[in-house]
Amino acid sequence: MSKTRAYISVSLDGYVAGPNETMEEPLGENGERLHDWAVALRSWRELQGMEGGEENASSAVIADDNANVGAEIMGRGKFGPPSRGPWGDDPWLGWWGEDPPFHKPVFVLTHHAREPLSLSDTTFTFVTDGIEAAHDLARAAAGEKDVLIGGGAKTINQFLAAGLLDELDLHVVPIILGGGARLFDGVGPEVKLELARVIDAPGVTHLRYRVTAGR
Amino acid sequence: MSKTRAYISVSLDGYVAGPNETMEEPLGENGERLHDWAVALRSWRELQGMEGGEENASSAVIADDNANVGAEIMGRGKFGPPSRGPWGDDPWLGWWGEDPPFHKPVFVLTHHAREPLSLSDTTFTFVTDGIEAAHDLARAAAGEKDVLIGGGAKTINQFLAAGLLDELDLHVVPIILGGGARLFDGVGPEVKLELARVIDAPGVTHLRYRVTAGR
Numbered sequence: 001m002s003k004t005r006a007y008i009s010v011s012l013d014g015y016v017a018g019p020n021e022t023m024e025e026p027l028g029e030n031g032e033r034l035h036d037w038a039v040a041l042r043s044w045r046e047l048q049g050m051e052g053g054e055e056n057a058s059s060a061v062i063a064d065d066n067a068n069v070g071a072e073i074m075g076r077g078k079f080g081p082p083s084r085g086p087w088g089d090d091p092w093l094g095w096w097g098e099d100p101p102f103h104k105p106v107f108v109l110t111h112h113a114r115e116p117l118s119l120s121d122t123t124f125t126f127v128t129d130g131i132e133a134a135h136d137l138a139r140a141a142a143g144e145k146d147v148l149i150g151g152g153a154k155t156i157n158q159f160l161a162a163g164l165l166d167e168l169d170l171h172v173v174p175i176i177l178g179g180g181a182r183l184f185d186g187v188g189p190e191v192k193l194e195l196a197r198v199i200d201a202p203g204v205t206h207l208r209y210r211v212t213a214g215r
Numbered sequence: 216m217s218k219t220r221a222y223i224s225v226s227l228d229g230y231v232a233g234p235n236e237t238m239e240e241p242l243g244e245n246g247e248r249l250h251d252w253a254v255a256l257r258s259w260r261e262l263q264g265m266e267g268g269e270e271n272a273s274s275a276v277i278a279d280d281n282a283n284v285g286a287e288i289m290g291r292g293k294f295g296p297p298s299r300g301p302w303g304d305d306p307w308l309g310w311w312g313e314d315p316p317f318h319k320p321v322f323v324l325t326h327h328a329r330e331p332l333s334l335s336d337t338t339f340t341f342v343t344d345g346i347e348a349a350h351d352l353a354r355a356a357a358g359e360k361d362v363l364i365g366g367g368a369k370t371i372n373q374f375l376a377a378g379l380l381d382e383l384d385l386h387v388v389p390i391i392l393g394g395g396a397r398l399f400d401g402v403g404p405e406v407k408l409e410l411a412r413v414i415d416a417p418g419v420t421h422l423r424y425r426v427t428a429g430r
Contacts, residue, residue, distance in 0.1 A: 012408065012424070013399035014229045030404050174410050174424055178403040184228035188393040189245050193227065195389050198420055200413040207420060209227070209389055 002142060004135065006149040006156045007065040007169035009034040009204070011177040016153045019179035023081045026095070028180045034173050037204040038062065048101050057201035058171075065169055070145025071138040072102055073131075075155035076110045077181075079124070087114045094124065105141040107134045109155060131158050153181035160187045163214020167196070172205045190214065217357060219350065221364040221371045222280040222384035224249040224419070226392040231368045234394035238296045241310070243395045249388050252419040253277065263316050272416035273386075280384055285360025286353040287317060288346075290370035291325045292396075294339070302329045309339065320356040322349045324370060346373050368396035375402045378429020382411070387420045405429065 008016050011034060018028030025031065038044040042053030043062045076084070080092040091114060094100055099120040106124045114126040127134040138147045149159050159165045170183075192213040199206040223231050226249060233243030240246065253259040257268030258277045291299070295307040306329060309315055314335040321339045329341040342349040353362045364374050374380045385398075407428040414421040 013402065018404075172422070174408040176399060176402050176404050176406050176408070184391060187228065187391050189233075189391050191391050193389040193391070195415070195420060198413060198415040200410070205410060205413055205422060207387070 002070070002139075002144055002146050003166040004139075004147040004149065004159070004164055005167035005169070006151070006159070006165060007171065008151055008153075008156060008183065009038070009171040009173055010183050011173055011175050013176050013178065014182050014184065015177040015180040016151065016156075016183050017181040018177040021077075021180075026081060028177070030175065030177055031180065033175050034177075037171070037173065037202065040202075049099070057199055058204060058206070061169070061171075061199055061201070061206045068145050069104060069148045070142025071105045071107065072148045072150045073107045073109065073134050073138050073155065073159075074150040075152050076108060077152050077154065078150055079108045079110075084111075086112045091117075093117065093119065105138070106150075107138050107141075109134055131155075131162060131164065135159075135164055153183050153185065157184060157186050160184070160191055160211070160214070163191070163211075165211050165214075167208065167210055168193070169206065169208045172207060173203065174205075217285070217354075217359055217361050218381040219354075219362040219364065219374070219379055220382035220384070221366070221374070221380060222386065223366055223368075223371060223398065224253070224386040224388055225398050226388055226390050228391050228393065229397050229399065230392040230395040231366065231371075231398050232396040233392040236292075236395075241296060243392070245390065245392055246395065248390055249392075252386070252388065252417065255418075264314070272414055273419060273421070276384070276386075276414055276416070276421045283360050284319060284363045285357025286320045286322065287363045287365045288322045288324065288349050288353050288370065288374075289365040290367050291323060292369065293366050294323045294325075299326075301327045306332075308332065308334065320353070321365075322353050322356075324349055346370075346377060346379065350374075350379055368398050368400065372399060372401050375399070375406055375426070375429070378406070378426075380426050380429075382423065382425055383408070384421065384423045387422060388418065 010016050018031035021028045043059045045053040100122040102122040108124050108126050110126050113128050117124040149156050193209040196208040196210045225231050233246035236243045258274045260268040315337040317337040323339050323341050325341050328343050332339040364371050408424040411423040411425045
């Protein structure tokens, strides 16, 4: 059965980005370090169109996380820099250049309307009427495949709190960020989870949870 | 070499006790559920003087966590109920009755002076001049053995932030508490950790970290 799921790298103190996000440091102070384990992998580099890299126990996790994804939903904070407000006449085109690494329909949550943006084989659709509307659109676009909630923390937290997430794969990195975007903020005890699998890999522990009950 | 270490059960959202601690619910709302995995174990029950229980992958973790401990340091919030202030004429004697399960010197951090309290073979010494003084006393009392930082979150966080903790064993329980006493609060990125081992057990994931650098 197709699922709605998320995977994300999280610090030991529960942050998916560090404090003080800027244009230069979109993941906040020390936030880049959350992804060191992934950047080292050949499979991750391939997805980004980069060469080289190694294989280890994380390789299968990356492959698995990115398999069978039919559509992605992301917050505006993942699509663009920390500025907010209307998109303007020369709107931001995403962080990823002319050939974004998604290759599938992407739905961007925003408070400000905007025409769809197509870059190579990725189309960004901007959704202004909330997560349930975005979820319906993404589900329809994904067909038999899964819907990936691509982040950031606020978006994943909203889907968790609304009972719309089926599975959450946490890549727990042994660093302390001390502040930033916190996973599970605003999520309550009515969300029930069970551990689905553990993988111990260099520099990261992969903990996958199934959501068994929500709001 | 003898270590200063801590072990604690933590929810997926990073809390070691739920919100709204009371005399009746000293671990806050749903906080008891953090310890379900342990209460089921024969080895945990033996330490508390209780009978029955099962054995599983957590049994060795419990045994290991409690081996070679020469002294324990705890916050007043672990020793007694959430009331604060001077101890008074009929002071609280701890949660554990006439035969506390420690069987070793215990140092209680408090802002209010009090004479030592001996119950069976456990002596509680009340330390009013901070964590470093408590650490010196506990180290001397422990001799060749380890000093255990017994909690709660605030106490462990203080030791982590001060660079006084060598090892932290997290028992990660797949529940959301949504608030309460948060581990790592006030701890910054200068604290460096590395994963020492992972154990996947029923209802809990044991992640042990070594602290490699502190303040």
